[in-house]
Amino acid sequence: MHGGVGTIGGTMFVLGTRPEAIKLAPVIAALPRAAVTIILIGQHRDLARAALAHFNLFADFDLALMRRGWSPATFVAAAMPAIGRLIERIAPSVVVVQGDTATAIAAALAASYGKVPLAHVEAGLRSGENNPFPEELQRRLIAQMATIHFAPTAAALRREGVSTAAIHATGNPVIDALHAAGLGDADAATTRPLVLVTAHRRENHGAPMAAIGEALATLAQPDALDIVVPLHPHPQSGPVLARRLRGLPGITQSPPLDYPAFVALLRRARLVLTDSGGVQEEAPAFDCPVLILRDVTERGEGVAAGAARLVGTNAAIIVAAVRELVDDDRAHARMSRASLPYGDGHAGCRIAAQLNALQVAA
Numbered sequence: 001m002h003g004g005v006g007t008i009g010g011t012m013f014v015l016g017t018r019p020e021a022i023k024l025a026p027v028i029a030a031l032p033r034a035a036v037t038i039i040l041i042g043q044h045r046d047l048a049r050a051a052l053a054h055f056n057l058f059a060d061f062d063l064a065l066m067r068r069g070w071s072p073a074t075f076v077a078a079a080m081p082a083i084g085r086l087i088e089r090i091a092p093s094v095v096v097v098q099g100d101t102a103t104a105i106a107a108a109l110a111a112s113y114g115k116v117p118l119a120h121v122e123a124g125l126r127s128g129e130n131n132p133f134p135e136e137l138q139r140r141l142i143a144q145m146a147t148i149h150f151a152p153t154a155a156a157l158r159r160e161g162v163s164t165a166a167i168h169a170t171g172n173p174v175i176d177a178l179h180a181a182g183l184g185d186a187d188a189a190t191t192r193p194l195v196l197v198t199a200h201r202r203e204n205h206g207a208p209m210a211a212i213g214e215a216l217a218t219l220a221q222p223d224a225l226d227i228v229v230p231l232h233p234h235p236q237s238g239p240v241l242a243r244r245l246r247g248l249p250g251i252t253q254s255p256p257l258d259y260p261a262f263v264a265l266l267r268r269a270r271l272v273l274t275d276s277g278g279v280q281e282e283a284p285a286f287d288c289p290v291l292i293l294r295d296v297t298e299r300g301e302g303v304a305a306g307a308a309r310l311v312g313t314n315a316a317i318i319v320a321a322v323r324e325l326v327d328d329d330r331a332h333a334r335m336s337r338a339s340l341p342y343g344d345g346h347a348g349c350r351i352a353a354q355l356n357a358l359q360v361a362a
Contacts, residue, residue, distance in 0.1 A: 010035040011355055012092035012116075014083060016043030016066075016103030019174075019278045021051035022259060023122060024098050026176035026348030028057055031355065037090055041079050041103045042066045047256055054259045055180065061086060072102045072134060079106035080113075087114040093359040094119050094147070099277075100139035112145045119355060122172060123149035124157040125277070125298035134202065136298070148358060150351045152342055153301060170350040171343020174281045179345040181263045192226045192250070193270035193326050195219070199241065199293055200232035201275040208313035209237055212273075212293055213244035215318035220248040225326065227251045228265055270332070271325045273318065280308055281342045289335035291321050301341035306334060 013028055013036065015021055028036055040048055040059035043066055052058060065078050079102070087095065087110055095111035097104040098121040111118045120142050127136050140160075143149065149157055152172045158164065199212050216227060227250055231238030245251050257265070263282075266272065272283045275293040280302050283290045290308035302308035311321045325332050 009091055009093055010037060011094050011096060011359070012037045012039060012087070012090060013096045014039045014041065014103060014107035015048060015098065016041035016045075016079075017101050018044055018047040018051045018256075018259075019276075020098045020101060020103065021048045021055075021057075022177045022278070023173050024096070025052065025055040025057055026173040026180065027096070027121065027351045027355075029055060030348045030352035035359075037061070037092065039063070039083065039086060039107075041083070041106070043075065043101060043103045051259050055177075075102050076106045076109075079103065080110050083107050083110035084114055087111060087116055092116060094355060096121060096355070097142065098122055100125070100135040100142070102134075102138070104142060105138040108142045108145045117147040117358060118142075118145050119148045119150065119351075119358070120146040121150045121351060122152065124151035124153065124155070124167070126156040127296045127298040129296055139298070148354060150347075150354070168350065168354055170354075171345075171347040172281055173343070173347040173351065174278055175285055175340075175343040175345045176348045177259075178263065178282060178285050181260060192224065194226045194228060194265070194268050195271055195273060195322060195326075196265050196269040197227060197229045197273045198232070198276050198279055199274070200234055200237040201294070202236075204275055204293065204313060205234075205236035208293075209240045210244070211313045211315045212318065213241050215315040215322075216241070216245055216251065217248055218315065218319050219322055220245070220251050222249040225250050228254070230254050230257045230262065232256065271322065273322065284308070284338065284340050284342070287336040289325055289332060291318070291325070293318070305338045305341045307336075307338035307341070309335070 013024055015024055038059045040062045042064040045064055063082050094117045096119045097107045108118055125139060129136060149167045150170045151157060151167055153169055157167050229241060231242055231253055242253055267286050269288050271289045272279055273291050273293055277299055280290050280299045284302060284307035291311045292308055293313055295312045311317050
């Protein structure tokens with residue numbers, strides 16, 4: 001289980017998914033490694049481990065909790081006491097969680113029951129709805145437990161009555177991670193426009209995922225587009241798309257990509273189709289328009305800036321939006337030249353400084 005240095009006390013980072021690893025890595029890197037304990041829960045074990053390794057980071061404790069077929073409730077029920085035992089053993093000064101995952105809510109509850117201060121990275125995102133989005137409920141609950149909130153922007157937290165003194169508008173460390181991966185480096189041009197597609201969210205399982213597959217099948221034509229679809233392992237997302245798209249011209253399916261490979265594709269893409277929150281933040285950093293495969297988003301700053309557009313999961317609407325951005329250079333330029341709303345690449349250092357201050361105060 002134990003795989004790194006760790007220490008008694010200090011800052012405990014609890015993570016379970018690849019996006020959590022990518023976004024917390026710049027914060028961990030800005031702190032003395034001897035003062036940090038990294039707990040990997042296992043929600044997306046192999047993907048998260050690979051993402052950490054890209055930043056030369058390795059878990060101190062790898063719990064490997066996830067089992068095939070587990071629901072979010074089952075996972076949280078297993079993770080919360082396991083994290084609680086490590087909190088008792090290590091006695092951290094602060095527990096850090098990121099985002100709105102099952103891992104984050106389990107760790108937040110464990111820290112609260114253990115009476116340990118909780119820091120929430122990527123705090124304050126709101127879609128405005130609780131159903132069918134478990135993530136919305138989880139991020140709101142974490143906000144009620146957090147001692148300190150590291151937010152890309154602070155508006156939602158202030159509306160909910162969170163003390164201004166507890167909110168730090170730091171930007172999102174995902175932009176730091178992109179800089180570390182070589183933001184702005186040139187890549188070879190492709191002969192056809194490249195459309196990058198990621199789809200996995202629970203709200204899109206079933207008929208919406210099938211409709212996304214139909215849209216991609218309609219767009220698949222010889223010598224028209226290069227459509228690249230890294231397939232998520234969840235049985236209601238990746239396999240659904242794989243069955244519908246198998247053998248179609250211009251479509252490349254792949255297993256989940258490691259972080260450098262994904263960034264390299266993102267850098268080359270003409271546009272991105274995604275239901276991922278992280279990709280909504282990353283793509284504008286490459287002047288890449290984002291078509292969001294959802295009806296609402298908790299990352300409204302990208303839509304307001306003009307870098308992203310909500311298209312939902314109606315196949316005809318998706319096809320029309322893609323063709324517009326492929327064929328109309330002016331429409332593409334309007335989105336690709338929008339301002340970047342998610343940070344300047346220094347969020348990790350800002351968050352680390354506040355975590356250090358919190359430990360000194362303790």
